[in-house]
Amino acid sequence: xxxxxxxxxxxxEGQRIGLELGLGGGWAPRDxxxxxxxxxxxxxxxxxxxxxxxxxxxxIVVRYFSLLLQTNRLDKQEWNRDSGxxxxxxxxxxxxxxxxxxxAFYPVTHWFRVYAQFGVGPTFTGTRxxxxxxxxxxxxxxxxxxxxxxxxxxxxxxxxxxxxxxFTQGGYFYxxxxxxxxxxxxxxxxxxxxxxxxxxxxSRS
Numbered sequence: 566x567x568x569x570x571x572x573x574x575x576x577x578e579g580q581r582i583g584l585e586l587g588l589g590g591g592w593a594p595r596d597x598x599x600x601x602x603x604x605x606x607x608x609x610x611x612x613x614x615x616x617x618x619x620x621x622x623x624x625i626v627v628r629y630f631s632l633l634l635q636t637n638r639l640d641k642q643e644w645n646r647d648s649g650x651x652x653x654x655x656x657x658x659x660x661x662x663x664x665x666x667x668x669a670f671y672p673v674t675h676w677f678r679v680y681a682q683f684g685v686g687p688t689f690t691g692t693r694x695x696x697x698x699x700x701x702x703x704x705x706x707x708x709x710x711x712x713x714x715x716x717x718x719x720x721x722x723x724x725x726x727x728x729x730x731x732f733t734q735g736g737y738f739y740x741x742x743x744x745x746x747x748x749x750x751x752x753x754x755x756x757x758x759x760x761x762x763x764x765x766x767x768s769r770s
Contacts, residue, residue: 581624581765581766582623583622583623583763584620584621584622584764585623585732585761585762585763585764586762587617587618587619587620587732587760587761588617588759588761589617589758589760590616591615591616591640591756591757591758592615592756593613593640597749598749598750599744599749599750602747603656607647608646608656609646610644611642611643613640613641613643617637617638617639617757618638619635619734619757619761620635621636623668629671631667631670632667632668633665633666633668634665634666635662635665636661636664637661637664637717638659638661639688639740639753639754639755640660640740640754641660642658650697654694654696654697655694655695657692658690658691658751659690660740660742661688662687662738663687664685664686664715664717665684666717667682667683667684669682676724679720679721680723681719682718683719684716684717684719685715685716685717686714687713687714687715688711688713688715690711690713690743691708691709692710693706713743715738715754716738716739717737718736719734719737720734720735721735725763725765727765729762729764730762732759732763733758733759733761734757734758734760735757735759737754737756737757738757739752740753
């Protein structure tokens with residue numbers, strides 16, 4: 566018990582402030598009410614980016630618990646439709662989050678920990694529509710930003726020295742954004758799996 570307590574204290578002293586950067590993949594649902602409405606209006610799916618990115622600032626508040634301010638890149642899709650008068654009509658969206666997470670962690674040793682975290686926050690989905698009409702042969706662009714919300718549950722493993730570490734993290738985001746004029750929403754979250762690097766500052770030792 567004394568040895569375990571010492572490991573805990575070494576970890577907390579060496580990891581007071583952290584920066585995490587993660588890259589990986591994700592799997593948002595393809596078939597939603599939102600995408601079915603796009604198909605109703607003649608659009609066809611072109612590409613989906615499964616690339617995911619996260620960045621987080623972490624501060625330990627008490628032993629075994631920390632708070633994070635985290636941003637995540639979620640779903641990005643592109644859709645096309647035959648305009649009949651030139652270049653195809655084009656529609657795309659790109660979703661990001663800005664969350665606050667509560668992380669519960671356990672330092673198995675002073676260089677290895679496991680953790681689980683829960684987060685909530687807003688989503689920001691930028692949508693862009695490029696269309697041609699007979700009255701406007703030049704392609705017209707419409708841009709909007711849909712602000713929604715997301716809920717996330719994640720877990721991970723981290724190997725760390727005093728100032729630099731490496732982690733793997735997986736979990737699920739529920740992010741019902743964007744939203745169309747009919748009230749249909751697309752689930753831009755889904756499963757994620759990341760690998761990343763972490764940096765630690767503010768050691769008290």
